[in-house]
């Protein structure tokens with residue numbers, strides 16, 4: 693990825709990025725640190741974080757291996773971040789094998805909701821508790837095309853990504869006058885991902901693959917998503933809160 697090293701929008705800021713071991717989260721962590729931020733890079737997969745730090749020794753990256761479905765791990769992330777957290781990007785997420793409701797098992801539902809919704813709520817809560825006394829802060833939560841339409845995932849993933857924007861909108865409403873902005877980015881297909889694309893259901897695949905072949909745009913680079921996230925976290929977006937920004941090559945316009 694080519695960085696515009698003239699841009700230092702995050703100099704002096706501490707930013708927490710989840711899912712920083714792979715894909716969109718990894719590229720976002722590199723982008724924010726490249727713009728001068730001290731980035732707390734979080735992932736459940738410690739080997740991915742080790743590789744990230746090893747590849748970017750000049751960036752200010754604090755790596756924390758944490759399973760964000762565990763509240764103790766969430767607290768460990770913020771202990772590593774320190775007293776002040778200026779921004780948070782909730783990027784970590786998991787898929788659901790595109791299971792329709794009649795084939796959905798409880799374990800898949802719980803796992804997807806735990807990672808994609810409950811962990812996002814906990815991370816936002818821990819961040820906002822620290823941002824309130826400071827009177828400033830910015831959060832971006834990552835949804836999906838599946839947070840906008842019914843034809844981009846299974847039941848659990850679709851529900852979870854709609855819920856992500858519910859967290860965003862309520863937090864935006866509750867904290868806008870406290871100087872805290874909360875927004876959602878909804879990626880379309882994005883390359884460089886390790887997210888599990890498995891189709892666990894012939895029924896689900898028959899519906900989804902047919903629609904996706906017809907209207908899904910080409911895969912975007914993860915740097916395009918990192919740019920959208922970085923902008924919303926930066927002061928350039930000072931007047932923007934509560935929005936869902938599709939960064940999807942126009943998919944949501946179809």
Ligand SMILES: NC(=O)c1ccc[n+]([C@@H]2O[C@H](COP(=O)([O-])OP(=O)(O)OC[C@H]3O[C@@H](n4cnc5c(N)ncnc54)[C@H](O)[C@@H]3O)[C@@H](O)[C@H]2O)c1
Pocket residue numbers: 710711712713714715716717734735736737740758759760761783784785786807811834835836837878879880881882883884885886887888
């Ligand atoms: N890649 C796409 O095409 C696409 C499209 C739409 C939405 N999204 C969303 O963007 C986000 C990032 O996707 P990606 O493609 O970069 O995924 P990815 O799988 O490449 O990276 C996600 C990272 O999150 C980490 N993670 C998973 N569960 C975790 C947990 N409990 N605690 C801490 N870390 C955990 C994984 O270890 C992984 O490194 C996800 O929320 C995904 O739903 C991705």
